[in-house]
Structure formats: structure tokens, C-alpha cells
Amino acid sequence: MSTITLNEKAQFHEELRRSVRAVCSNYPDAYWRELDAELAYPEEFVNEITKSGFLAALIPEEYGGSGLGITEASIILEEINRSGGNSGACHAQMYTMGTLLRHGSEEQKAKYLPKIVDGTLRLQAFGVTEPSTGTDTTKLKTFAERRGDKYIVNGQKVFISRAEYSDLMLLLVRTTPIEQVQKKTDGLSVLLVDLKQAVGNGLAIKPIRTMMNHATTELFIEDLEVPVENLIGEEGKGFRYILDGMNAERILIASECIGDGRWFIERASRYANERVVFNRPIGQNQGIQFPIARAHVNIEAADLMRFRAAELFDSGEKCGAEANMAKLLAADASWEAANVALQTHGGFGFAEEYDVERKFKETRLYQVAPISTNLILSFVAEHVLGLPRSY
Numbered sequence: 001m002s003t004i005t006l007n008e009k010a011q012f013h014e015e016l017r018r019s020v021r022a023v024c025s026n027y028p029d030a031y032w033r034e035l036d037a038e039l040a041y042p043e044e045f046v047n048e049i050t051k052s053g054f055l056a057a058l059i060p061e062e063y064g065g066s067g068l069g070i071t072e073a074s075i076i077l078e079e080i081n082r083s084g085g086n087s088g089a090c091h092a093q094m095y096t097m098g099t100l101l102r103h104g105s106e107e108q109k110a111k112y113l114p115k116i117v118d119g120t121l122r123l124q125a126f127g128v129t130e131p132s133t134g135t136d137t138t139k140l141k142t143f144a145e146r147r148g149d150k151y152i153v154n155g156q157k158v159f160i161s162r163a164e165y166s167d168l169m170l171l172l173v174r175t176t177p178i179e180q181v182q183k184k185t186d187g188l189s190v191l192l193v194d195l196k197q198a199v200g201n202g203l204a205i206k207p208i209r210t211m212m213n214h215a216t217t218e219l220f221i222e223d224l225e226v227p228v229e230n231l232i233g234e235e236g237k238g239f240r241y242i243l244d245g246m247n248a249e250r251i252l253i254a255s256e257c258i259g260d261g262r263w264f265i266e267r268a269s270r271y272a273n274e275r276v277v278f279n280r281p282i283g284q285n286q287g288i289q290f291p292i293a294r295a296h297v298n299i300e301a302a303d304l305m306r307f308r309a310a311e312l313f314d315s316g317e318k319c320g321a322e323a324n325m326a327k328l329l330a331a332d333a334s335w336e337a338a339n340v341a342l343q344t345h346g347g348f349g350f351a352e353e354y355d356v357e358r359k360f361k362e363t364r365l366y367q368v369a370p371i372s373t374n375l376i377l378s379f380v381a382e383h384v385l386g387l388p389r390s391y
Contacts (some may be wrong), residue, residue: 155173248322298329
């Protein structure tokens with residue numbers, strides 16, 4: 001992509017958007033509405049978006065992927081959400097795969113990546129968060145003890161999405177007790193778990209009903225055996241591997257929020273033009289116009305930061321601050337747009353058939369996950385502005 005002109009890149013991005021929209025057009029609002037009512041997984045959509053090659057955007061061509069950048073990956077997820085869908089059903093395959101790609105052995109990459117590309121295997125689950133530690137990741141208690149050619153894993157994870165619908169899971173565990181390491185970030189390791197083999201053999205998955213349809217679960221791990229050959233990278237270096245993928249995650253989540261925001265603005269604008277009260281469309285009133293216009297402005301501003309962060313990421317430059325700021329701005333802008341769309345629709349905004357309430361719930365998640373907006377502000381305060389660490 002670096003050798004083409006800006007105009008050619010823009011044309012490619014527009015073609016990419018059209019291609020994603022074409023797939024999404026097969027899954028209208030009613031499809032997502034019915035799944036939401038049943039808290040069901042979008043199996044058909046995920047299969048088609050995989051077969052279309054979009055989830056393999058970041059996987060190098062040598063493994064069967066497209067070899068594109070985070071910029072293109074973010075456009076794909078944005079368009080899914082802008083089309084009224086929820087890319088949370090499959091987005092982890094993009095950023096989770098990066099840990100395997102960047103830190104896995106050649107044997108691991110050759111074994112798993114081509115199958116992830118063609119859909120034979122799904123790498124959708126990412127096991128980090130625990131009930132008692134939350135975002136204090138270095139204090140996690142899930143422990144893997146090496147015994148010969150196996151790790152014996154015991155512990156518990158919570159708010160792990162898509163574990164029931166994935167074949168593989170990246171699991172962050174402690175392999176050296178925290179009291180035995182010099183730095184608290186040492187002694188953590190990443191294991192690649194075969195979920196189909198693990199369930200019923202040391203792993204139990206319990207669904208958690210949440211406000212939005214996000215396939216969220218709790219994991220109970222008791223004497224789970226994981227082959228040593230499934231260790232990603234070096235033992236004890238897992239925290240760095242996980243951090244390495246967080247900038248990608250922030251950028252991709254930001255793009256989903258931008259897609260949500262544009263969906264809300266488009267729906268609000270359409271309804272404001274069509275809804276007639278007091279013999280005039282409600283969109284003629286500045287009290288309706290101004291909030292929609294303000295939401296649009298803020299989405300466009302967040303979009304610029306998303307592309308700036310993606311550009312830095314794809315160039316191999318540091319982008320931690322930009323990735324975090326993009327996520328914060330986009331999450332705030334999409335939440336603002338959600339409230340505007342609901343207010344514009346009035347009582348109809350609460351009716352399932354308009355889909356505003358469904359998307360409203362979905363975009364609210366990103367004020368909290370995968371990292372809360374307050375923690376992003378703490379990061380910016382400490383690492384950008386040089387203020388004292390607050391926690």
C-alpha cells in the first residue's frame with residue numbers, strides 16, 4: 001500500500017467499503033434484531049464475512065490472508081457497524097491473531113493461520129480479565145504449572161466473549177508467582193488453548209446474560225492440560241505480547257464506534273426529515289438539528305484521530321497515545337450520537353422495530369470496554385502530559 005498514490009489508496013478504500021456493504025446487505029436490521037431478542041450468535045454472518053476474506057485482512061499473503069494494514073481492517077469493521085450490524089461478533093479475530101502472528105513460532109503460524117483464514121478454525125476468544133483483578137492484569141491469579149511437556153492450568157476468567165463460538169483462545173496466565181519476580185509484569189505467559197478439546201476436560205464455560213448481545217461468558221479452569229508446544233513466544237514474557245496488540249485493539253474498536261456513530265446520525269437525520277409534527281418535519285427545528293449536527297462534527301473529528309493512529313501503526317511508529325485518544329474520542333462521539341438518535345426518535349426510539357435501542361446498548365459498551373475512558377485519561381495524563389501516576 002505504501003507505493004500507491006493517495007488517490008489510488010482512496011479509491012481502494014472506497015471499493016473496500018462497497019465490498020463490505022455488499023456482504024452486510026444480506027443481513028438487514030431484522031436479522032440482527034431477531035438475534036438480539038434471543039441473545040444468539042450471528043453464525044451465518046460470521047461465516048460469510050470470513051469466506052469473503054475480510055477477517056483475514058491483517059494476515060500476510062504467505063498464510064493466505066490479504067496482507068493489508070490496520071487502516072483497511074478498521075474500515076472493514078466500521079462498515080459492518082455502519083450497516084447496522086455488530087462486528088463485536090468477530091472483531092477479536094483481527095487483533096487477537098496479531099499475538100500469534102508477531103510472537104508465535106513459525107510452526108504455530110503455519111499450523112493455525114491458514115486455517116483461520118479459510119474459516120476452518122476461529123480464534124475469537126481472548127482470556128485475560130478475572131473477577132478479582134479486572135484491569136489490574138499483573139495481579140491475575142490463573143496459574144499454569146509446567147509438568148513435563150504440559151502446563152496444568154487452574155483459575156477463573158470473566159467477561160470473556162465468544163468462548164462458546166471459538167475453536168481457539170489466547171489465555172494469559174501466570175507461570176511464575178508474582179512474589180518471585182522482580183517486576184510485576186514478569187512471569188506472565190500466553191497459551192493457545194484448543195477450546196473444543198478443553199471443554200469438559202478442565203474447562204467449563206458459563207454464559208453471562210448482559211445488556212447487549214455480546215456472547216459473554218465466565219470460564220472456570222481446573223487442572224486443564226495445555227501442551228507446552230502451545231506456549232506463544234517465551235515463558236514469562238506474555239504481558240508484553242498482550243500489550244503489543246492493545247494499540248491495534250484500540251484503533252479497531254474506535255472504528256466500530258465511528259461506524260455506530262454514522263449509523264445513528266443517518267437514522268436520526270432520516271427520521272427528522274420524515275417525522276411530521278405540527279404540520280412540519282421535526283428536522284426543521286433547530287432543537288433537533290443542532291444535536292445531530294454536533295454529533296456529526298464529533299464523529300468526523302474522531303475519524304481523523306482514528307486514521308492518524310492507524311497511519312502510525314501501519315508505519316511501525318509509536319502510536320500508544322494516538323490509539324488511546326482515538327478510542328476515547330470515538331467512544332464518546334458514538335455515545336453522544338446514540339443519545340441524539342434516541343432523543344430524535346422520541347418514544348419510537350425505545351421500540352425494537354426501529355433498532356435504535358439495540359445499537360444504543362451495543363455502543364454503550366465502549367465507554368467501559370476494552371478499557372474505560374477514565375483509564376485512557378489516566379494514560380494520557382501520565383504518559384503524554386507527565387503528570388504523576390494516579391494508581
